[in-house]
Amino acid sequence: MRVLVAGGARVDAGKTTFSTGLVARTDAVGYKPRAGNDYWFDHDDFRTATAEGRLYGKDARKLAAASAASVEPEEINPVHRLWRPSPGGGTGLLGRDDREFLVDRVADGYVVNGTVDLPDAVRDALALADAPRVSSVGAFNDLMTERHLPAQRDLRAEVAAADRAVVESYADVARPFREIDPDAVAVVEPGRVRVYDGERYAKGCAVASGGPAAGQLEERVDDVTDLVDPATEARLPPLSAEARADPRSVADAYDHAYDAVLATAFE
Structure with a gap:
């Protein structure tokens, strides 16, 4: 079913x-293939996850906790995006005029928006030293093909089974x-x-x-x-x-x- x-x-x-x-x-088992939350509006959720050096949202946390199997939020939600508001200027890397993306967690790794200054709390909490940084839509699309799509395929196979x-x-x-x-x-x-x-x-x-x-x-x-x-x-x-x-x-x-x-x- x-x-x-x-x-x-x-x-x-x-x-x-x-x-x-x-x-x-x-x-x-509940699954959330993709999710996101906001550094500003969901700051308590951000702090809860990053206190353990992790990045996930409350939706994945609730689904994991409700599931019959013992699963972690990252297992049922392989792609999670952290946003923040971007008032008063530009459309940003992903073409949004109201918010900009900071970091994607893809499985157990990260992709960083190289066109913005990350908040200290993000840099300090997450293991971003070796994470790739993208500064153009083309480069981001290439990384999505390399990282995001395989993570989604793996989850899709799990859901199918x-x-x-x-x-x-x-x-x-x-x-x-x-x-x-x-x-x-x-x-x-x-x-x-x-x-x-x-x-x-x-x-x-x-x-x-x-x-x-x-x-x-x-x-x-x-x-x-x-x-x-x-x-x-x-x-x-x-x-x-x-x-x-x-x-x-x-x-x-x-x-x-x-x-x-x-x-x-x-x-």
Whole structure:
């Protein structure tokens, strides 16, 4: 069983809460192929990880803790990007006008943005002395081919071989892997989840991307869900912070929604 959890809203969709509860309900392993957090807005999470000389986010930490197998955040999240705000100037190396990337963790190594001055806390906490530094998009693309893609392929093979896997996408990206068709897809947003047949959702992704020849960009959830009708949907009640922190409590509160996901996955 492989279930993909995607977000119907770019931020704060509730993907991780829903995913941890589904992991607890099914005794699955949760995966987060790509993730990122912000040195400024997520500084407490940054400090928690770097206190051990590591770099990961709270989503991967929660998924790892909820998983049936004993896994570390880095094992289920091979690529993690650390951002920071970039107010008032330029588009930066990756073409963003609101933030700039500082460091990528790829498996157990790092890639550094050579066009910015890293905060002292980043330089001091992480083993960056031998990390490659990129100063152009071309050089970054070359390193992605060399490092990022193999890390993603390794995780993809692990997900494909898993007996029960819950894969959480990132931001509003429709799917993190093109090569694996999920059995069911849960598109989560505040207040509801829409459940899709995995094969139909994958076909919608292919149409939204323009097909294999044209599909160089990631599909967005809204572009796919505009093309595919959900098999069913369910309301999601708001949960307290205490309940959200306990995957078993989430599993109980969202039991009806998980029934719908599993019915779709196994039909």
